[in-house]
Amino acid sequence: MTYAVDDRHSDDPDSDGPNSDDPTTEGRNAGAVVTAEAEPGIRSRFLPRWWYSRWWLSVIIIFAGARVITTTMLLVLASVQGKNPWTGAQPSYWDYASIWDGTWYKIIAYWGYPSQLPLQTNGHIAQNAWAFLPGYPFLVRGLSEITTAPWEYVSVIVSLAFGLGAALVFYKLMRIALPAGTSMFAVVLFCIGPVSPMFQVAYAESMFIFLLALALYFLVRRRYALLFPIILVMSFTRPSGLAFALLLVMHFAWRWWRARRDNEPFPLRDQVLVGAAAVFSGLTGIAWNLIAWGATGYFSAYTETELAWRATYIGYAPLLPFTAWIQGGNWWLGAPAGAIVVVLLVITFALVMATRGVRRLPIDLRFWLIAYAVYLLAVFFPQSSTFRLLMPMFPLLGVIALPKSRIYRVALVTVFLAAQWGWLLICWGVDGYDWTPP
Template identity: 55%
Template sequence: MADRRLGLLRRIPWWLQVGIVFALSRVVTTSILLFYAAQQPRNAWTAASPDYLDFAMLWDSHWYYIVAMSGYPDQLPITDDGHVGESAWAFMPVYPALVRLLMAVTAAPYDVVAVAVSVLSALGAALIFYKLMLRVSHNHSTALFSVVLFCVAPLSPILQVAYAESLQLLLLVLSLHLVLQRRYLWLFPVVAVMSLTRPTGLAFALFLALHWGYRWWRRESEPFPRRELATSGILAIFSGVMGLVWLVAAWIVTGSLTAYTDTELAWRAPYIGYQHLIPFAAWIQGANWWLGFPLGVVMLVIVLIAFTLVMLSPWVRRLGVDLRLWVLSYGLYLLAVFFPQSSTFRLLMPMFPLLGALAQPRSVLYRTGMVLLFIAGQIGWVHIAWWVDGADWTPP
């Protein structure tokens, strides 16, 4: 009987298997979101017990709506104490522009189009993620279970709300897949769009530079043709430039050189006050704010050591050099510029290739346990970060 079921499964095309996994995961996640929507009190964004689409428009969804409908201000808002306040400049233009374009084409309302773009982008990301994991694992079961973990991950509810994360993950997994295929020319337009969807251009530039250096170092055992050497090097520079384009755009429109960074810093001001952007300082500041000194610094060091050990583990090493270089590059980028708070869990999502390491054990008990654990994580994350419970200070 087991052999017959396995035979039937193998006859189903891979893309349909991924689609079924994605659809089933959306049933679970949608049920969780609807449960919390029914309990949702009146808040700054919705009435009590909103419907699904209204519930999917909480938090930063409203900022994307502002960008889609009104664009960006030419003057930065200034707080009563003279600092730059929160504004639409913290949110990059590709996702709201795409939603606005599709609204014009379909005549559908913003919330419908915004959620549809997120869901379809997430499905596309799942499909390409399967191909990426198949390329590094050479095993259908591992690749498919990687997709399962991607679809039921604790933060997977973000894949079906009006946020840019789904579109970012689609572009990122496509970019990583193209790097592994050494199709550098194809990456130029993808990197350009990705860099203006979510702030990943500088992290991807670092990754490409490390990728270039590794290929050059290994050129005797793995050929590094001159054309690929030149193209990948130019691509790394291009990604770095694209990582700065939005800063320049904000400068040109507002007249302030630091418009973008000042706007981003406004979001951490409620925690530590207004500070200058000092690379790598925010995590120390955040650790001390959350846990106090010296416990905060001690815990930060422990977290960094644990991350290093994870990256050196056999499971992660089986993902290959390129995916590990991406995770390392993005991790360094987060350490350099972001302040740790409840949104940090969402910002960790681009490290999704690590799910391929968790997918390697084939024990049915292990895999069932991981799925149940991840679904429990969804409930916990929606409860803590998405659902608005009074004066909520844990934004997603």
């Protein structure tokens, strides 16, 4: 049976329909009535009407099912995991989900940050806790104190809660521009993606992705005043302040240009709020550097701590913006092949951003993709953690979800699940001296 449902007038009280209150001209143009017949894939043929009218329940079911699949994968790996620097052989799920950076977060939660930076025998700063921000570990510690539950339990439960929240916000974010069926399939991809295990391990990514999705939603809806507290917490959860500041600068420039070209309103109040949010985000983006300096007395404590991780690959070198990818490419592939591949990746990204599918996303989501890509290109050294650091580019899942072919969608789910298993094998499982951290 096929249901003809006008998404803007469904029995879901929270269903706005695509772009129903999007203030941009572009949003209004994309906000045509969408019916179930326009979604001939999973929506109209396989699932009852309540699946979409109670969208939040649908998202919860999808998220829960995805987590069952990932939990099964992690338990299988744990059953064959040997003794490693963090656990004994065949660890429990809770212990296994708290390895790698989870141990750093636990150290921060209970012992804080060192006032004296550890040094290696060559005099360079060694890897230490200053590379990790305090938002997630301090929250987990607080909840652990309140509940008296162990860190391993609380850290995973907090990640699960934020992961579910992120999935719910992500659906609403996609619904601004995309029909219900496409948005829901994008949620499926969001929940089963190759690095989606981050939603149920002791990492800060789950909390960060929730905050980022919420900030992007409020930005697209132009609820600027709500951005300030989110930016503050987000910037002390994962490094993001500078990238989000660049996004806000782009947003300001876009609205200013549209106001002069098309006479679209850009009230003084909005100008002040966006400008202030951009400055605030920029300040929070450098705040951790200043805090580390104040606590250790060493000006570049944070940046040199971060550089200690890439020293394993290329040795110690100063941080020069926009050089790390060239260095990494040449290390992995040799010169000049590595540099050529990096240039080709940049060109490919630019071409993808110009495609029709990407242009269906709200302009602010496209600005975020560009801003975050520029940030990664400027400061990040490519290695096995690259896959995890690409998580904030999740708006692209809405583009990947656009084709309605049943064969395409089933194949894509299969590929995502296989990639998730491959990522766990390569990055999460520990095999001796493992140089592929997640």
